[in-house]
Amino acid sequence: MTAPAIHIEGALHRAQSLLIDRFAITFAAGGWSALLGASGVGKTSLFRLIAGLPSAALLDGQIAASDGAPIGPRVAMMAQDDQLLPWADALDNIMISARLRGDLLQPDHAAALLSDVGLAGFERRKPAQMSAGQRQRVALARLLYEDRTIVLLDEPFSALDVMTRVATQDLAARLLAGRTVVLITHDPAEAIRLADVAWIATRAGILPCPLPAARPPRPPEAVSTLSSQAALFQRLRLISETGAA
Amino acid sequence: MMQNLFHTLLRGLVVLLVPIAGWQATVTLSGIPQYILPGPILVAQSLWDNAGLLWQNALWSAGNLGLGLLAGIILGIETALMLALSPRARWLLRPMLVIAQAVPVFALAPVITLWLGYGMPSKIVTIALVTYFPITSALFDRLVALPAGLVDLSQLSGGNPCRELLFLRLPHAVPGLLSGLRLAVVYGPLAVLIGEWVGSSQGLGHLMLMSNGRGQTALMFAALLVLAFLSLCLWLAVEALSRWATRLLLCG
Numbered sequence: 001m002t003a004p005a006i007h008i009e010g011a012l013h014r015a016q017s018l019l020i021d022r023f024a025i026t027f028a029a030g031g032w033s034a035l036l037g038a039s040g041v042g043k044t045s046l047f048r049l050i051a052g053l054p055s056a057a058l059l060d061g062q063i064a065a066s067d068g069a070p071i072g073p074r075v076a077m078m079a080q081d082d083q084l085l086p087w088a089d090a091l092d093n094i095m096i097s098a099r100l101r102g103d104l105l106q107p108d109h110a111a112a113l114l115s116d117v118g119l120a121g122f123e124r125r126k127p128a129q130m131s132a133g134q135r136q137r138v139a140l141a142r143l144l145y146e147d148r149t150i151v152l153l154d155e156p157f158s159a160l161d162v163m164t165r166v167a168t169q170d171l172a173a174r175l176l177a178g179r180t181v182v183l184i185t186h187d188p189a190e191a192i193r194l195a196d197v198a199w200i201a202t203r204a205g206i207l208p209c210p211l212p213a214a215r216p217p218r219p220p221e222a223v224s225t226l227s228s229q230a231a232l233f234q235r236l237r238l239i240s241e242t243g244a245a
Numbered sequence: 246m247m248q249n250l251f252h253t254l255l256r257g258l259v260v261l262l263v264p265i266a267g268w269q270a271t272v273t274l275s276g277i278p279q280y281i282l283p284g285p286i287l288v289a290q291s292l293w294d295n296a297g298l299l300w301q302n303a304l305w306s307a308g309n310l311g312l313g314l315l316a317g318i319i320l321g322i323e324t325a326l327m328l329a330l331s332p333r334a335r336w337l338l339r340p341m342l343v344i345a346q347a348v349p350v351f352a353l354a355p356v357i358t359l360w361l362g363y364g365m366p367s368k369i370v371t372i373a374l375v376t377y378f379p380i381t382s383a384l385f386d387r388l389v390a391l392p393a394g395l396v397d398l399s400q401l402s403g404g405n406p407c408r409e410l411l412f413l414r415l416p417h418a419v420p421g422l423l424s425g426l427r428l429a430v431v432y433g434p435l436a437v438l439i440g441e442w443v444g445s446s447q448g449l450g451h452l453m454l455m456s457n458g459r460g461q462t463a464l465m466f467a468a469l470l471v472l473a474f475l476s477l478c479l480w481l482a483v484e485a486l487s488r489w490a491t492r493l494l495l496c497g
């Protein structure tokens with residue numbers, strides 16, 4: 001499993017209007033990239049283009065993997081709402097993609113992943129019988145079952161309470177190590193904790209964002225984490241006030 | 246548990262007995278003639294006296310109803326699945342579905358009787374027709390309303406449309422099928438009556454017309470009661486099915 005880097009360059013449009021002006025960015029191979037930016041700037045639209053899903057936006061430019069192979073079939077995605085099937089239990093939810101393809105099911109492997117995310121014994125629980133944090137961990141196990149090299153996370157932790165969020169972030173950082181992970185977030189703390197590389201999307205383009213020297217996942221209470229967080233917060237505020245960098 | 250059962254029974258008894266007592270009181274106090282409104286005692290008497298006749302006609306109506314419902318449900322499910330799978334079928338048939346919802350299909354009963362005669366076929370077709378459309382559209386509406394996140398999931402997983410239909414759309418559409426069934430068991434008995442009123446030599450609707458014509462109002466009421474009982478049983482069956490399916494789909 002060699003995870004490629006992803007290069008994107010161009011400008012993002014929606015209908016006749018410009019969403020993000022010309023930019024060129026790289027999501028690091030086998031590492032975590034954070035994509036920050038105000039709500040509505042076009043982050044989700046860009047994600048859908050990367051994944052090859054129907055998107056209302058259009059990229060005047062190109063998206064390419066560093067190894068030149070197509071990206072779509074190597075992508076797994078996780079969104080803010082967990083997108084679990086309400087009628088299926090945890091195991092069936094984890095294996096749903098395999099079932100949709102008609103692949104041979106591996107319930108033992110699914111159960112092992114479920115216990116990796118700390119939910120051993122939850123095999124037969126349905127989503128309605130789990131907390132938001134537990135559901136998000138089932139979604140993480142489903143992502144791992146797919147075993148794709150490119151992982152797109154669209155604000156996956158934003159609906160969780162702070163302590164659950166920190167725990168789920170650590171879990172995801174550990175279990176997704178080695179893959180090319182792109183994380184959309186509006187939370188500066190999350191970007192500072194998890195990212196190897198971070199980008200800030202604005203109407204004027206996508207700007208690089210400095211991070212602490214320590215390797216992620218960085219402890220949320222460390223001074224360097226907190227001061228970077230403060231700096232990023234200041235910068236985001238400046239951007240939202242002036243409309244650009 | 247026992248306490249609960251007792252309360253349910255008690256409530257049922259009260260709900261049943263109070264209107265019946267009111268009915269009897271109205272008849273006794275107002276002096277309405279029997280051939281306009283027979284009292285419940287008279288109707289019960291008629292039920293008892295004509296048990297054989299009622300049973301025979303009820304059997305015929307219930308048989309038609311069962312076969313008609315079955316045909317309507319199976320064809321409805323099949324059509325909805327086909328529409329969900331094929332954009333071309335959708336393009337062709339969807340307008341018809343919309344029109345059928347706006348036009349009272351019941352009005353076709355005389356035409357169907359004209360074409361198929363007074364026997365069972367015309368009854369079964371009428372019943373199937375009026376249940377077919379609500380089943381089709383209720384199921385189809387849910388089949389195509391798969392949440393966007395699940396559509397993405399399906400596309401990213403690289404599955405085929407048939408498996409998507411079977412493992413995502415169909416389970417998601419079960420509530421739609423259930424609401425279609427609820428409509429079907431209301432429309433079905435209505436179609437029985439209308440079909441038999443338009444022209445039939447058997448059945449509860451036929452019996453109602455006959456006894457009305459002969460001034461046997463109590464027998465007409467008895468036939469009506471039997472049909473109401475039949476509808477109630479169907480409705481209870483659908484309710485039970487719906488509760489079972491909901492529990493199966495959501496937890497446990």
Ligand SMILES: Nc1ncnc2c1ncn2[C@@H]1O[C@H](COP(=O)(O)OP(=O)(O)O)[C@@H](O)[C@H]1O
Nearest residue numbers: 014019037038039040041042043044045046056
């Ligand atoms: N279905 C839609 N209909 C109309 N406008 C939409 C739709 N989806 C997104 N948009 C618009 O497209 C822009 C980009 O949306 P999105 O990519 O979801 O932003 P982000 O994920 O950064 O919050 C927004 O301005 C939003 O209003």
Ligand SMILES: [Mg+2]
Nearest residue numbers: 043044045154
């Ligand atoms: Mg978004």
